[in-house]
Amino acid sequence: MALLKGDTGGQVMLGLLLAVAVVVPVLNLAVPEGSPLHVSTYTVTLLGKYLTYALLAVAVDLVWGYLGILSLGHGAFFALGGYAMGMYLMRQIGDRGVYGDPILPDFMVFLDWQSLPWFWHGFDMFWLAALMVMLVPGALAFVFGWLAFRSRVTGVYLSIITQALTYALMLAFFRNEMGFGGNNGLTDFKDILGFDLQADSTRVGLFVASAVALALGYLACRWIVTSKLGRVAVAIRDAEPRVRFIGYRVDRVKVAIWTFSAMLAGIAGALYVPQVGIINPGEFSPLNSIELVVWVAVGGRATLYGAVIGAIVVNYGKTYFTGAFPEAWLFALGGLFVLVTLFLPQGIAGLFRQLTRRRGGSAAEGATA
Amino acid sequence: MRNPASSQTPNARRALLKSLALAAGLVLGLGGGLLHAEDEGEAADGGGDTIKVGVLHSLSGTMAISETTLKDTMLMLIEQQNEQGGLLGKQLEPVVVDPASDWPLFAEKARELLEQDKVDAVFGCWTSVSRKSVLPVFEELNGLLFYPVQYEGEESSRNVFYTGAAPNQQAVPAVNYLKDELGVERWVLAGTDYVYPRTTNKILEAYLKLNGVSDEDIMINYTPFGHSDWQSIVADIKQFGSAGKKTAVVSTINGDANVPFYKELGNQGISAEDIPVVAFSVGEEELSGIDTKPLVGHLAAWNYFMSVPTDANDAFIETWHEFIENEDRVTNDPMEAHKIGFDLWVKAVEKAGSTDPDAVIDAIVGLETGNLTGGTAKMLPNHHITKPVLIGEIQEDGQFAVVWQTDDEVPGDAWSDYLEGSKDLKGDWTDPVNCGNYNTKTEECLGAEAEE
Amino acid sequence: MxxxxxxxxxxxxxxxxxxxxxxxxxxxxxxxxxxxxxxxxxxxxxxxxxxxxxxxxxxxxxxxxxxxxxxxxxxxxxxxxxxxxxxxxxxxxxxxxxxxxxxxxxxxxxxxxxxxxxxxxxxxxxDLYYRKDDDRIVFAERSDGGWALTDALTGEDLGEVGRRDARKITxxxxxxxxxxxxIAALTLASPDAAVRLEAALEMVGTTDPDTLAALEAQRPKEQDAEVLDAIELALAIAGLEAESPDARMEAVAALGASLYPEARNALDELIRVEQDPAVLAAAEAARADTERRVENMRRLETLFFGLSLGSVLVLAAIGLAITFGVMGVINMAHGELIMLGAYTTYLVQLAMPNAIDYSVFVAIPAAFIVAGLFGVAIERGVIRFLYGRPLETLLATFGISLILQQLVRTTISAQNVIVENPSWMSGSLQLNPALSLTFNRVYIFVFALLVFVALLLVLKRTALGLQVRAVSQNRAMARAMGVRSGRVDALTFGLGAGIAGVAGVALSQLTNVGPNMGQAYIIDSFMVVVFGGVGNLWGTLVGGLTLGVANKFMEPWTGAVLAKILVLVFIILFIQWRPRGLFPQRGRAAEG
Structure with missing residues (x-):
């Protein structure tokens, strides 16, 4: 546990995560429905969704907070991971689709396609799909990063071309000819690894899987930022030319971390899809990617646990406000972003740190007095 | 896991404890909020003296433009019903949520309505993708969804009632009108690239070819959502239409993209007399946000127009104006569809004597209610309804002048006869078939193994 | 038209x-x-x-x-x-x-x-209505409570009736x-050449002996070149049916010179049925010749479409070139400032419903002021606390964009609003039968250039421009030289926002005006600025026009969606090649 040394926020966050991952399933499955302690399946899926968002936010924070790359296109990697999982789930439907075709998904029958496009082959095997969940976003990120970092595209230029990337992918996936279901995307999933997706136990399982993935993802990121690689990354963030002059291959460091972050985002997407039951090109929308940068900023940039907090707080806020004040929730959300940037430059995590430091300080003073 | 704090100084430990407490408080607060929301739901349900009706329409985001009106329509219908004494001696209670034009959120909110709020029926959705998103939820939790918008067909679910038009109730009659009445020989099928235009155009293409139209006389074009630069496409249409044969555009262009499209048509000198455009997604509500001058004379095919002068329609418009407190608001086709759907549900609940979904599903097939434009709407075994088809020309005041209508109501066809994959399928939710996609050739219900 | x-x-x-x-x-x-x-x-x-x-x-x-x-x-x-x-x-x-x-x-x-x-x-x-109770045909004018009616035949004043008591004759x-x-027939002798032209065009391809005689009679008298053109076309098409091959040859030659689509259709028809080999060869040659000329016209048309799309991109992006390019603020609310300009046009038209034709001239300064004031307020209220933290301006302005959208939804309406086109912006400029340019696009292109030149002059020739450049290049030094950087920042941001507002006026003439309209332009705007080179106005102009033209030339081959995707991929690859855009900024500021 040397990884978490000095990372108070991370310790707390992981502890809570563990607690939630144990308590929620128990409250959902073991406590009868009438009881006030019962956690409904609706809440479980909701929490599961938040956890996948949190993992995505951690991935973004890794490159933004520690490498200084503001990605406005991380939603693309998330969505690609989601699509890879969606394709597996589509193939699992088999002949239970509305047209009863044993191989072709419904939308292909309906577009009058005769055979499966080559890139759909093999997705009926979970291991391959699981591999693709990481490989596809990883490969895209690698190629993109290799090109961009070697040409020393930095700053806003980089941000804007990541945005162009996700925008281009969104338009491409909207096209029905692409073979990914167009605007409707992939939906009407039946089961995963033989487990019925509509069963409470499967949902709880996915929730726990999300929690575990978040914990592992967090630890992995933590490992990177505390390693030598991570320290070079921070140096690149703060003074890229100097690091280059010292003799580090800046582009390689960047490509490595960037690709890892994209794979993490892909995993988050893969866990997201079976829980919400649909993946469509809307996930590629550039606005989504901007929004997830906002989660990180709200939570606190360059503190990995801050990203988790930000993702959960903003999304809970969204769920709550869209229900409670459907007419005015954008005011609240917009206002939150403005206020956080103005008054909480370190985000919520920064606020925690300040609070604990001040209290710690005053307690120490009290002891000496 | 080793105690994470064991290696820390006492001070740091204290700080840790405090931050733990703080974080725990935060999480408890969040969780409390969630639990609280559940409590509310259960408490209200426990009373049992109201019947809950869920309204699932986007009130923010891109679809708010269209869907907000439908939410208001539902509130009006529920209020009206309550004034007449409610249903089964109970008052109706609307439960409104905002899925914010976000498709995964539709599924989440549908689950919230059915599982938390325990509503007895849901009226909602607009886009196909939102319906596809909620469909598994309704089937899993055995809810009832009334879907009020014209759509691409190719679906028949036990838990969904399609009160909008299927392609054979809108697209095919409109093409017949152009073909037979206006003598159109060359066709431009222009649409936004998503499932409704894709299917409709596929059906129309097959239908036109069956009627002897050759490939070179059909031009198909797809554009992305919100497309705003129509110069090249309109120039192509102009070119296509200059071959000496009467040409028409069949437009399945979605909402926002229509304004620049019609403006470009007008500016490039193509009037409705030259190349008429018949649209399936442009109604009174959409026209109220458009400068209608360049559109005058273009056509739309619907099952309802506000301008149809029947008593039922006048009364409906009057109630609507009173409810919304604005004389300038218009009524449109999906509003009528919601009214029909609501009437049918009320009748079914009365007939079954209960709001239990299974009882309502059994009771509702075969029930009838009046259309606002005359004739009756009947719920068919495939959960679609019968509808008259009207063709209207756009007038300068944003209303339609009806130029043609079918003699009888057209029954909604869930599975198109012109598509290869679906021509042998039919939906029938009555005994003995009880199947949404029954293959009449092999006499089996497709994809049914999962249920058995 | x-x-x-x-x-x-x-x-x-x-x-x-x-x-x-x-x-x-x-x-x-x-x-x-x-x-x-x-x-x-x-x-x-x-x-x-x-x-x-x-x-x-x-x-x-x-x-x-x-x-x-x-x-x-x-x-x-x-x-x-x-x-x-x-x-x-x-x-x-x-x-x-x-x-x-x-x-x-x-x-x-x-x-x-x-x-x-x-x-x-x-x-x-x-303009014709009928009164509901007695079906009397009347002229109606909107009054407070309903309609003020006058009898159509007698001109007798029939007083006022309610809204639903008079109906328009559809x-x-x-x-x-x-x-x-x-109407055309009744005014055939009209001295108006346009009316004669329409009549002549009506006869193209549908002539019979009588109309032919009428056309022949009109030909020597006709002064207007366009009308003459149409008359000759009609006569030539009729001439294709002549008995003698010589007469047909003559007609073919005349048709070969015409750019009307009817001429091509008539030639196609002739090629299908012609027996005489000489005439057939001539017809085929003439057909190929017209085809080539029409192709050229199509290419010119595509170029115009591209420039027009490019000018829209330039207009949308040029305000951003100031706030983002010069000041380094990643202004996500830029699209919403465009939207405010468009809504200002709407409000101006509401205020002057009888003078729509002139409303644009009021709307342009009004939109500049409204959007500019919002811009100054945003700068003073939020952005000035964030200098030196460019990425955080992204978050704050993203929040502001959400607020502005919702503001419009609650104060005006969630629905789209109607912005009318002035009559002088409708229709098209017909250069020849195969090439016409739509007026609104021509005006917007010219307008974009004017805005660009004006902005360039402000930045290069005025004291404010000098200060803006000074502050953007080296804030500390500029302050040391006595530039009030705070005031300059506010004015610069206001200028960029005001230009966005003006762009909104232009866009309101092309597309929807609604709360979401800003989001449609924000991404394209950023692409243009980055492609052209941040901080360089010329880059924005050249970048915008290039992207527009590239898009339009690809569209016929690939379709609208794929063309857009290819343009985006092109930008991504281009930035690899030139990481600072088309016109890279030099000096210190480039290091940001």
Whole structure:
């Protein structure tokens, strides 16, 4: 546990995560429905969704907070991971689709396609799909990063071309000819690894899987930022030319971390899809990617646990406000972003740190007095 | 896991404890909020003296433009019903949520309505993708969804009632009108690239070819959502239409993209007399946000127009104006569809004597209610309804002048006869078939193994 | 605006009207009308062919009172005697059946009454109403409580009635077409060349001996080159049917010189049926020649489309080139500032409903001021605390964009609003039959250039411009030299925002005005600025126009969606090649 040394926020966050991952399933499955302690399946899926968002936010924070790359296109990697999982789930439907075709998904029958496009082959095997969940976003990120970092595209230029990337992918996936279901995307999933997706136990399982993935993802990121690689990354963030002059291959460091972050985002997407039951090109929308940068900023940039907090707080806020004040929730959300940037430059995590430091300080003073 | 704090100084430990407490408080607060929301739901349900009706329409985001009106329509219908004494001696209670034009959120909110709020029926959705998103939820939790918008067909679910038009109730009659009445020989099928235009155009293409139209006389074009630069496409249409044969555009262009499209048509000198455009997604509500001058004379095919002068329609418009407190608001086709759907549900609940979904599903097939434009709407075994088809020309005041209508109501066809994959399928939710996609050739219900 | 034949239903060709002995369509209630209107020739109108008129129309069939218009047998003068008087025909306009109404309109046209044209025009323009209780035909004007009515025939003031007590007389496409031709025919001798042109174009491809004679007679007299062109086209197409190959050769040569689509269609038809090898060869050569010239026109047209799309991109992006390029603020609210400009246009039009044609000139400064003030407020309220933290401006302005969107939704409406086009911006500039440029696009292109030049002058030639450049290059040094950087920042941001507002006025003429409209432009704007090179106005201009033209030249090959994707991929790759855009900024500021 040397990884978490000095990372108070991370310790707390992981502890809570563990607690939630144990308590929620128990409250959902073991406590009868009438009881006030019962956690409904609706809440479980909701929490599961938040956890996948949190993992995505951690991935973004890794490159933004520690490498200084503001990605406005991380939603693309998330969505690609989601699509890879969606394709597996589509193939699992088999002949239970509305047209009863044993191989072709419904939308292909309906577009009058005769055979499966080559890139759909093999997705009926979970291991391959699981591999693709990481490989596809990883490969895209690698190629993109290799090109961009070697040409020393930095700053806003980089941000804007990541945005162009996700925008281009969104338009491409909207096209029905692409073979990914167009605007409707992939939906009407039946089961995963033989487990019925509509069963409470499967949902709880996915929730726990999300929690575990978040914990592992967090630890992995933590490992990177505390390693030598991570320290070079921070140096690149703060003074890229100097690091280059010292003799580090800046582009390689960047490509490595960037690709890892994209794979993490892909995993988050893969866990997201079976829980919400649909993946469509809307996930590629550039606005989504901007929004997830906002989660990180709200939570606190360059503190990995801050990203988790930000993702959960903003999304809970969204769920709550869209229900409670459907007419005015954008005011609240917009206002939150403005206020956080103005008054909480370190985000919520920064606020925690300040609070604990001040209290710690005053307690120490009290002891000496 | 080793105690994470064991290696820390006492001070740091204290700080840790405090931050733990703080974080725990935060999480408890969040969780409390969630639990609280559940409590509310259960408490209200426990009373049992109201019947809950869920309204699932986007009130923010891109679809708010269209869907907000439908939410208001539902509130009006529920209020009206309550004034007449409610249903089964109970008052109706609307439960409104905002899925914010976000498709995964539709599924989440549908689950919230059915599982938390325990509503007895849901009226909602607009886009196909939102319906596809909620469909598994309704089937899993055995809810009832009334879907009020014209759509691409190719679906028949036990838990969904399609009160909008299927392609054979809108697209095919409109093409017949152009073909037979206006003598159109060359066709431009222009649409936004998503499932409704894709299917409709596929059906129309097959239908036109069956009627002897050759490939070179059909031009198909797809554009992305919100497309705003129509110069090249309109120039192509102009070119296509200059071959000496009467040409028409069949437009399945979605909402926002229509304004620049019609403006470009007008500016490039193509009037409705030259190349008429018949649209399936442009109604009174959409026209109220458009400068209608360049559109005058273009056509739309619907099952309802506000301008149809029947008593039922006048009364409906009057109630609507009173409810919304604005004389300038218009009524449109999906509003009528919601009214029909609501009437049918009320009748079914009365007939079954209960709001239990299974009882309502059994009771509702075969029930009838009046259309606002005359004739009756009947719920068919495939959960679609019968509808008259009207063709209207756009007038300068944003209303339609009806130029043609079918003699009888057209029954909604869930599975198109012109598509290869679906021509042998039919939906029938009555005994003995009880199947949404029954293959009449092999006499089996497709994809049914999962249920058995 | 010119309309040419092929877009018309064939049943409405003028030919029918100019025949002295018309064919009688026995199946329908054909009505013969004789009159000596204008041309002095007897002309007639047969009510549309059977297939088009009735067939299965539940709306019309039951109500069409056949008895009201006795069907004459053949081309005799009975019809003229039975022709109803003007008041009678006028009264029939209150009928609900379009068929009856159309008949009534024809009768009015044939009545010979000098006011006929006035009524037909009023009907076409939608100015004729009927009173609900007695079906009296009236002119109606909107008053406070409803309508102020005047009797159409007598001009008698009928006082006011409620909103629902007077109804507009609706017309359909068929009537609209017929009305236009009626009006055109009634004004055939008009000194207006446009009217003559329309009449001549009506005859293209539908000539018969009589119209040919009329065209031949008009040819030597005709002064207007365009009308002459059309007349010669009509004669040449007729000439293709001549017996002698020489005459056909001549016609082919004439058609080869024409750019009208009818000429190409006629040549195609000739190539299909021609027997004479010489004529066939000539026709094929002429066809290929016209094809090539039309192709060239199409290329010019595509270039214009591209420049036009590019000018829209430039307009949308140029404000961002200031706030983002010069100041380094990643202004996600830029799209919403454009939206505010568009809404200002809407409000200006609401305030001056009777002067839409001039509203744009009021809207441009108004939008500049409104959006500019919002910009100054945003800068003073939020952004000035964030200098040196450019990425955080992204978050704050993203929040502001959400707030502005919702502000418009709650204060104005969630629905789109109507912004009308001034009449001088509608229609197109017809350069030749194969090439026309739409006015609104031409104006917007010119406008974009004007805005660009003005902005360039402000930045290069004014004291403010000097200070702006100084602050953007080296803030500390500029301050040391006595520049009040705070004031300069506010004004610069205000300038960028104001330009966005002005862009909104232009965009409101092309597309929807609604709360979401800003989001449609924000991403494209960023692409243009980055592609052109941050901090360089010329880069924005060249970048915007390049992307527009590239997009439009790809579109015919790839379709609209793929063209856009390819442009985005191109930008991504281009930035790899030139990481600082088309026109990289040099010096210290470039290090940001």
């Amino acid at each position: 010119r309309q040419s034949c092929p877009y018309r239903p064939c049943s409405f060709r003028l030919r029918r009207r100019l025949k002295s002995a018309p064919p009688v369509v026995a199946a329908v209630a054909a009505l013969l009308l004789l009159g000596t209107v204008v041309t002095g020739a007897a002309w007639a109108q047969s009510v549309t062919d059977a297939s088009a008129a009735d067939a299965g129309s539940a709306v019309e069939a039951p109500q069409a009172p056949q008895a009201a218009t006795p069907a004459p047998d053949a081309g005799d003068t009975v019809a003229a005697a039975a022709a109803p008087s003007l008041p009678e025909s006028l009264a029939k306009l209150a009928d609900r059946s379009f068929k009856v109404k159309q008949q009534a309109a024809e009768d009015i046209a044939a009545s010979g009454d000098p006011r006929a044209v006035e009524f037909l025009r009023a009907l076409l323009d939608g 017309i359909n496409n068929r009537m609209r077409t017929a009305l236009r031709t009626d």
